Amino acid sequence: MNFNQPLNRASRVYVAGHRGLVGGAIWRHLENSGFTNLVGATSAELDLRNRKAVFDFFAEVKPDVVIDAAARVGGIQANNTYPAEFLSDNLQIQVNVMDAANSVDVDRLLFLGSSCIYPKFADQPIREDSLLTGALEPTNDAYAIAKIAGIMQVQASRRQYGRNWISAMPTNLYGPGDNFHPEHSHVLPAMMRRFHEATETGADEVVIWGSGTPLREFLFVEDLAAASLFLLENYDSPETINVGVGHDLSIAELARRVAGTVGYTGSISQDPTKPDGTPRKLLDVSRINDLGWKAQVDLDEGLARTYAWFLENAASLRSK
Template sequence: MSIASTTSPFSLDRSARVYIAGHRGLVGSAIWRRFAEAGFTDLVGATSAEVDLRDRAAVFSFFERTRPDVVIDAAARVGGILANNTYPAEFLSDNLQIQVNVMDAANAVSVDRLLFLGSSCIYPKFAAQPIREDSLLTGPLEPTNDAYAIAKIAGIMQVQASRRQYGRHWISAMPTNLYGPGDNFHPEHSHVLPALMRRLHEAARDGVDEVTIWGSGTPRREFLYVDDLADATLFLLENYDSPDTINVGVGDDVSIRELAETIASAVGFTGALVQDTSKPDGTPRKLLDVSRLSDLGWRARMALPDGIANTYEWYLGHLESLRSK
């Protein structure tokens, strides 16, 4: 089956078989929604119980059976500062295995179009802001998530190596911090935005007078609504073909303190926000330069307050299932 229509080499045929690795996660589920909305009729996914992507033989067997035309690698072991800092060996090993197996299997069945999704943590801790794609490998990484970052850098290299050796039209994209419906709200293993949302919601519910926030509150972060990333994924697959990775973000950032205040307003928490400066801040600032993507014609649409409100609405609708997590 051809992946292309007659309009462009990368205008994807809506009947192409598209495998979305990690289709039940925050990112993968949003990509599935976007592709379904765009009219794709042959979307393929497999849960970790069905295919453990760390199991090389299982992955190769799955690709041989399904033979996808397009692959989107949105599968990863992810977590916040605490999880990354506590389990660096697992974050390195699991993510290396997942992406190596997926890409090797894709090469084995001659998949021509693949998109690998990484993370903005690949860039040096003190990279010039906003962070350009060419700052990769120009300085030391943030030590609290360097293991995860190294795995994602290896993924970029594998995309580039496959292009050189096999002539594949594979690409990689580096999203900024993501959030939205389907996020992980675990009190210890989640990222900063869902972690704050859960804590502030529970504080408002329980009538707590104050909530403590890790660090000084001054580090600045950029937040991209996951459905915007999903839209960018389809856009890139149809409009981008280069060995160079490309940033996906909004081009604007907020301090962690400002983020907490916005979430507090959304969930109705009116108590005090207290900074615990004994806890690590992580990277001082992480804002991506998204000019390359903007020049191609794509920009994020969701404003942060609106995205937080949508995410909180989803959270409230899934409290029962989240209570045990």
């Protein structure tokens, strides 16, 4: 359904997770789009797992619009190692945010999930109606279940309270503000850091996880930020909607592209004893494209901009 109701630029917009990769990009995009009443709270100021604190915050702030970009996130190793925390923390965060939003009658809300909600062996490219049609990828099923619950809560709130709430499922994200931790980050920033450090130390080999054959799609986070505002103003449906670029590449090819961006000239090898995860995860983005939105930043440009940000912040990132 086409909503076609532009947001008032003076609306009070609460961006949950505004210091993270996604929330930070959304905050910048909203500022650049003329919004003048943005609200955020750091995790030190507001623990979104603390239900009373979240309700008190909403009662005080009374936002007109909520964008839920807050989540506990990590790469395949973190998801596989800490499934209990990934399930519990994400359930608490989104339930508290959405229940509190309902308590103060927030009518416009966007919940951001993840493409890992879809079955491991879903038909490619993955359509939105693939949800709940098969088994999940075991290495991140706990995180996926939490995000599926978020979609269900959006749909339940629409049904019970008549809210204009929506959910969107972005593909793999990267960009300025990403987590470059060598063990707990996602594949692209982890690669970027490892190739950078190998170049600094003169290492002649970098080993990447798995066989290198899985296919992945990567969306520059500023494109997701633009899509988020676009959907709030142009989409109103209980069904979640995919956000991606519509094409993918192998992990091995990604490694070559990242190495080229960084300037690494050594060899790249695979460690097949490490898990590959889902063999392919390409989103069908025809629905959002048909509404009039398409990603604008190609991978090479996105990698260059991400690496420039990494270099500017490398000193502080090394201590994390």
